[in-house]
Amino acid sequence: MFSLFQAFLKAWDAACASSGKVKIHIPPGTYKLGPVKFKGPCKNVTTLTIVHKGTIKASTNIDKYKSDYWVEFYRVNGLTLEGGGTFDGQGADTWMHNSCSKKKHCQALPVSVKFIHTIDTTVKRFKSINPKFFHMAVIGCEKFHATNLTLEAPEESPNTDGIHIETSTNLKITDANIRTGDD
Template sequence: MAQLQSLKVLALFVCISWCAFAEAGDVEMDGAAGATFSVGTYGARADGKTDDSNAFMKTWQAACASSGKVKIQIPGGKYLLGPLTFSGPCPKVTMLTIVHKGTLLASTNLGKFKSDVWLEFYGVKGLRISGGGTVDGQGAAAWDKNSCHKMKNCQALPVSVKFIGMNDTIVRGLTSVNPKFFHMAVIDCQRFTATDLTLTAPEDSPNTDGCHIEGSTGVEISRAKIGTGDDCISIGHGNTDVLISSVECGPGHGLSIGSLGKYKYEKDVKGLIIRDSKITSTQNGVRIKTWENSPVSTIATNITFENIIMSNVSNPIIIDQTYCPFKNCGSKDPSKVKLSNIHFTNIRGTSATPVAVTLECSKGYPCQNVNLKDIQLKYINGSDATLACANVSPQFSGTVNPKKCTAPIAAA
């Protein structure tokens, strides 16, 4: 009895300690120390009808001009906002935390947007966003104005939330619905972490990528639920050391590296890991896509996809180095993106198509060191799936099904 009582006391102590730790974590995330600025103080109406853009900008400017750990509060309510860029640097601020508990509504008047920006954070160090709030791009009325899924040269619609040139950023618990274009974009950032995201849009909404990452180092995205009309995650050029984990993807176009090789200014991609995720009823599973006729030679290397569950996924594993989604792509010259050290490990589930694995590499630069280990993919009707290969000699280990390059590459 005494031993049981001691265990109860110990359990109570652990519980209290954990709760205190969790609460302390919230305080740190919310930047409790230092000055606090509320958008309501600066005139935000939060009625969903009045344009609160000016109030938000005044709040940001006051917070950025402050010092130490600073907090911006966005209380519950609906805030109608036009395009806004929250710029740094904030030279005396060591941490700037936005506690967002409301719903931000994008203007439906496309005439207000002169670029692809709705909400943009630029050049800030130590930004934290928490609170479980929502950004609503109100994109339904704009999707039929989008031509980027039809032609190579187009005017992109506004991204709901862009992070550009940021350092040491943490985003937690953000919900994004119905963006006009991407939900989120992380561009030229260092040490960016986002967790507990919920990103949703209809399956037929064009170019509504969940999170697009480009030109960044040290990016981690985890515990995200993404169902949208394009890639759940898209990792573009110039990225190094990116970790994507614990993502639930579907509907959408899957978890993608690329597209790569579209522009002359593109840089190499190195050190990408996508793992511990579930993909359901998507057009693709895990994918690398590079443009044919790419203008410059670049490298994409050390890429790992591991511990992925597929359920009714078309093209569960795909390398596509003849990518061009348009009717007229000009020259058919091979892609100049050199793929090497690509690892697919412990990927299992069901394919909605007979060809579960497609490895279509560049004729000019065949893939090097492509490894498939412990792959178990079945065609959803119960029959064996097949594997299609071109310009690659994949290596197999563990139990692999399908394991031979027997299927022809589908004609474009």
């Protein structure tokens, strides 16, 4: 059986193997997706745009997460993520597994969307709700611009920070509505 995970990776692999300006469309609808890593570099692609108009829901099976991300973009240049779609981390079903506020050595829950070592990334009209941990992480990126962000988590959510930024340069974040938990 062909899974949504396989469909996303197949679309990514085809786009990354293309050349020039490339677009991936995620139409309106609700999709459930476990952890996935979209890897570059996409050598002949000048820009890769993902137009996300649906709702993507994270798996609530915590055993599926062998790493610290739900959706990760790794070593991709010229990436744009837009469209106004929603990433729903379904964190309420997994927050009981977050022991990091109680003990020093713990396994952090996955970040909803991570950008690792990307160059010239644009994120616009992005919505993240109920993350398991952080809504977004930007690590080792250059020229990262995010605008029109909505990041929401209920008051009782543990450590659902908005945006975690680390060792990145030339970042610009504008028009962000961030409402996160109490920690």
